[in-house]
Amino acid sequence: MQTPQASHSPVPAEGIRTVSVIGLGYIGLPTAAMFAASGKQVVGVDISQHAVDSINAGKPHIEEGDLDALVERCVATGHLRAVAAPVQADAFIIAVPTPVGPAPQNEPDISFVEAAARSIAPVLKQGDLVIIESTSPVGTTGHISRLLAAERPDLCFPHAPAETTDVHLAYCPERIIPGKMLKELVENDRIIGGMTPECSRIATGLYSAFVRGQCIESDDRTAEMVKLTENAFRDVNIAFANELSMICGDAGINVWDVIALANRHPRVSILNPGPGVGGHCIAVDPWFIVASAPERARLIRTAREVNDAKPGYVLAEARRLLDADPAAKAVCLGLTYKPDVDDFRESPSLEIAKALSSEYPGRILCSDPYAHALPAGFADRAGLVFVPHVDALTQASLVVMLVGHTAFRVHARPADKHVIDTTGFWI
Template sequence: MNDRASTSTETRAAAHAAAAVVDVAVVGLGYIGLPTASMFAASGLHVLGMDISQRVVDAVNAGLTPIEEEGLPAVVSECVGNGRLRAATILSPATAFVIAVPTPADHETHAPDVRYVEAAGRSIAPVLAKGNLVVLESTSPVGTTQMLARLLAGLRPDLRFPLDGETNPDVHLAYCPERIIPGRMLQDLVENDRIIGGMSPRCTERATALYRNFVQGQCLASDDRTAELCKLTENAYRDVNIAFANELSMICGDIGLDAWKVISLANHHPRVNILNPGPGVGGHCIAVDPWFIVAGAPERARIIRTAREVNDAKPGYVLEQVAHAVAAASVPNPRIACLGLTYKPDVDDFRESPSLQIARSLAARYPGRVTCVDPFHEALQHAGEPTDGIVFGDLDKVLAESDVVLMLVGHSHFRKTARPTGKSVIDTIGYWRQEA
């Protein structure tokens, strides 16, 4: 950090000193940040939500939610209405800062990308003040909280940070990973236990006091590096278990057995609990986070790497099944229906969705012959995701006109739909297994 840049940051910090201080500033108003900001506001704190998207900021300030989530619209509307929650594209001073930005992995190398965390740190630095708390929630490689502390220390040499044995820092830092899933975010935020990993015992105490404003579950004290690995471990564990089910389903398919029947019978063993297979693994956590462990320990993380490879290969297996069905069809140029494209049922989240990946591949392979049905398809376009030739249609019409039906996501929208007859059906989730 050169002297000129440091002076510039300190000058901007001084300019903010007289501004009104909110209790909490949440950086990133996505699937994690907005519900978290809303819970802080609902607990009685004054909260600023910062996002680089003007569309998101405008929506929140109008009391609207740019994401679909049970109960969230009512909370946001109430908190904006009573003045406890507001949004902006730039930060202002706060007592505590919570970072909830994406931490993707490179699609080719799988290397973790923490540039958004770094950018969040740079946005916080000018408004930091003595006594502040900075919490990182974003799922991150081990050592990211300390990296953030060093970044802030370089930008704000006038403040002391919990680094290199500093026992009396001006700014406290902690890592507190989220444990929520779409569809029950607000409930999970309140009820789930939270790991609070401070860079010092005092940092942990400060962060625990912050989250106690709304968390009813346990706040489990830890250090930052342990907390970072705990979050990665939770998702890697789930990924490994899903990979076992997906691998077993492919083995069963190859030898002509019903994977769900095998799993159901095997699960009668008192110490066996095999998960249900699917078309792959999606979402912002399980499909990404295990690679952070692999990147940090490439020689040791053999099971974790293999599980990721198995789950990443499952969409290709589904595409092979479709190719066989198309080749065996009794009509020329058979039409294909894809039911469900989100990464899990009844949410509007398409991130890392294997079903979306499958639909894109089919649309490219069979142009003009693939139609999809998803009750949340408008969210795909709002998110700016390329549709790559994907065409959406009405459920009944699509089923009537299709020759090959591919069930990918078990939305409740499909609940009353019986297993199609007179067509080739590829049920990747066992949705119609009771009717088969």
């Protein structure tokens, strides 16, 4: 294993003139834009023709701070373009989804990463660099090296000892947050997990084109575990807050008062509870650790189960109030997985709204300033009725606050309605 260390003399990235980013979603597109802004020629690849066409028109298909202006500028200067199939480049960055399978197994699914690797195999050449950014189980980078070797037996890959390596591989996970992606891509430290020290140095040289945080060199398996550990740590801490909120709720105690007072202890810092845990990282990544060590990862598994159970607790409270007044209507405020983003992936709030709309047809209203980001026809198929939040608050007698979007700040806590405030928005 390489000893983790900050790189002081990375291999210069001047030799890497073209970068191809496979997957132009919430991670891939901002990454592609940052490389393009640094002067690289960037070719983004995505299977969605809508994404390709939008980007080539200088218009991102996702919402993210100043990404609109950055993409427009990079496309206009000719440094960024999108295509539907890979072409030759000097470096390839794989940034595709890595979901988990259905419960209770929750097995990691790296089929998208495998497909991305197979798609670039025909265009690889000697001297290329392949980087995996997708959150992956430990051992995925080595697996992809062997997969590529099977696809391209004419090239040498770093999993097999040899005098020379034709194609270098590294695992370099992102650690950014929606709403601040561009800032954090530049400022956050980066873990560079090369399969060999040379792989690490070359990858560090590439990221140094725009990263101002430290690029800390390690090996691929350590870097894979670091990414999973970061999100599992956060999941465990959120689970404590969510479990505490349910215990306090059952006891008739205000959990927000408990947390605020407990946090006055100099060594206590309890997070805020919510309706569950969503997004493609914290709600997914801990299962990768559980799958690799099911007998050891007892705390991590329990935390996932606690957070997955929280939406059911919110639903039970909403059902109790709706059943007590058969004429009552409820409004679900906020359906994305976190405030002020247009991302609905793994959102517990969306699942709560869908369940209530199915169980109480005609009685549930939904409001979210980012509802336009849902796929066309989704609301109709899910039975969701979207209305402006001002109208919804007027019509409903039960308010279920699920996501504290800034747009909702114009409203004080409704004094004449039942309120289920899952986030402490109105404390």
